[in-house]
Amino acid sequence: MNTLKTKLLIPITIGFFTLVGCSQQVQNDPDAGVAVNAGEAVINSSGKGANRGSKKSNIRSTVSSNVRNNQSRAVKRGGGAANINRADGSDLTLAGLKDPNNLLSQRIIYFDYDKAAIRPEFMVLINTHAKLLAKYPQLRMTLGGHADERGSREYNVALSENRAKSVKRIMGTQGARASQIRTVGYGEEVPIVAGKGERSWQKNRRVEIKYDNY
Amino acid sequence: MNKIIFTLLFLLLPTLSFALELSLEETDDSIPITIMPISGKASGIIAADLKRSGRLKIINHSKLIGVSPFGGSIAGINKFSDVTDYIVRGKVNQEGVLAIELISTSDAAVTRFNIPANKRARRVAHQAADKIYQKITRIKGAFDTRIAYVVVTNKASPNRQFRLMISDSDGENAQTILTSKEPVMSPEWSPNGRVLAYVSFEGGESAIYMQNIFSGEKVMVSGRRGINGAPAWSPDGKRMAMNLSIDGNSEIYTVNLESGQLTQVTKSDAIDTEPVWSGTNSIIFTSNRGGSPQLYQIPAVGGKARRLTFNDKYNSAADVANNKITFVTGQRGAFHIALKTLGGTDKVILSNGRLDESPSVSPNGAMVAYVTKKGNQNRLSVVSDNGRARQFLSAPAGDIREPAWSPYLR
Incomplete structure (x- = not known):
């Protein structure tokens, strides 16, 4: 357990400094990102180390202030990877959908266990996609909701549909039309990874954005 | 508690290879029953079904020396009563009908019944297991499902x-x-x-x-x-x-x-x-x-x-x-x-x-x-x-x- 915590703290620390520094660096390692989330889960479940607890809240508050302060600075934590990119109006083009350095290339939103509420760190990502929809009324997308393997299968279908609907609701507030977005709840039937444990479960609790024709 | 682990490897199916394992914890209050060999696979299917119920304990028929075959005498059957509560004897006729004799060893009472032929032969054995289970436990059997x-x-x-x-x-x-x-x-x-x-x-x-x-x-x-x-x-x-x-x-x-x-x-x-x-x-x-x-x-x-x-x-x-x-x-x-x-x-x-x-x-x-x-x-x-x-x-x-x-x- 000690070894595990030590391993997990490293990516947390990296994530922390990356966020604080508002670096332009692009990290494309999804595993590093998941380690941040898994690390949070460890902190939550132990709930003891005051140090770690404060680091966690630092990450959260930094993300939140980024969100509040300036949307031109998009904090990307798809899978938690601290990935910062410009996502102002100039990037909101259909070509941006195919640019791996554009925030629009991020298509997965992750969730907490048995929750459909959007984590604050995904607001910028969701809003960016929503603005693209608003700009291109012909554009269509499917939001596919997913759950981890815990809980019964039909309950997870409903939970995962609620996750997709949560994303759709926020996109609606940014000017996306309801007719542009289809939601599907897949439950736990289409996992990204097969393993058990929080590291795998976190990867599977998600909404995937799929654009028609893109 | 007497814990016994059985592992049975069943026939490989034509399209899928299934391995069936039985892991049973038998306790002293389960009812001992002995299934005498029946031509074909019926005795094995019946024994596996009854075992799976958790209420019956299968006694190997080799522990009973001198039981006469289906239709034979049951004189002196009570000498087996400290080994098994019930003995099942059966016979499949040419039409595929399975005739069963369920014998209570304590009082030598015999219950006889026939299971009609079925083109799916395993169902005949499951239906026999259902009837035996019901006679003994008074609960309707659900093996033929x-x-x-x-x-x-x-x-x-x-x-x-x-x-x-x-x-x-x-x-x-x-x-x-x-x-x-x-x-x-x-x-x-x-x-x-x-x-x-x-x-x-x-x-x-x-x-x-x-x-x-x-x-x-x-x-x-x-x-x-x-x-x-x-x-x-x-x-x-x-x-x-x-x-x-x-x-x-x-x-x-x-x-x-x-x-x-x-x-x-x-x-x-x-x-x-x-x-x-x-x-x-x-x-x-x-x-x-x-x-x-x-x-x-x-x-x-x-x-x-x-x-x-x-x-x-x-x-x-x-x-x-x-x-x-x-x-x-x-x-x-x-x-x-x-x-x-x-x-x-x-x-x-x-x-x-x-x-x-x-x-x-x-x-x-x-x-x-x-x-x-x-x-x-x-x-x-x-x-x-x-x-x-x-x-x-x-x-x-x-x-x-x-x-x-x-x-x-x-």
């Missing part, structure tokens, strides 16, 4: 494949009913045991279908916007309860299968799903309206829901048969299978895995099929209601899910 389930290969890969399958209640005679690249879920038997309802995403979104297992004839029951999930036939077969999200939220509805008339049963802001009928007028379902998933009961026409489960943070996925209810109960992060009498307080925990799910109770209420996780693979398990006999059935190439026990076959 089927189990439907879903098998998934490559579950975390784009090449994943879903197969809807049915097998006999002992896992034999597995047949594929449907194959799909998209999710297939929640098989449910019609009350006559001839049709399966299930959820399939084959059209890109969920829809509920009914499919005749003999003719293959398939009909879409519900392909509404949003969720079409958790089908459950009413006991009279006239209505189907299901989970729909047409009002924007996951609710229970019933559909009249003749008229198509839709009736909304639940109305809440929470997730309401997994309906199961308790009689023709009442539905038990899972809801997180109280903060965590729990079981509730509501009139089938709608009305006030009554909470049924209060212990533990998590209770869901109920199935009901013969006045018994089985469900998943969550305790300290682990999920187990529970069984109790409807309205009773006799809850027993039947499973010991960490992620046990999808329980389905046999039509006589005396066995529960469920899925348990072993490594990264789900395995199908059948456990007796006293928890003493447990059978694992696994398809090596796949992840087994959502067993559904058929009603009695006709």
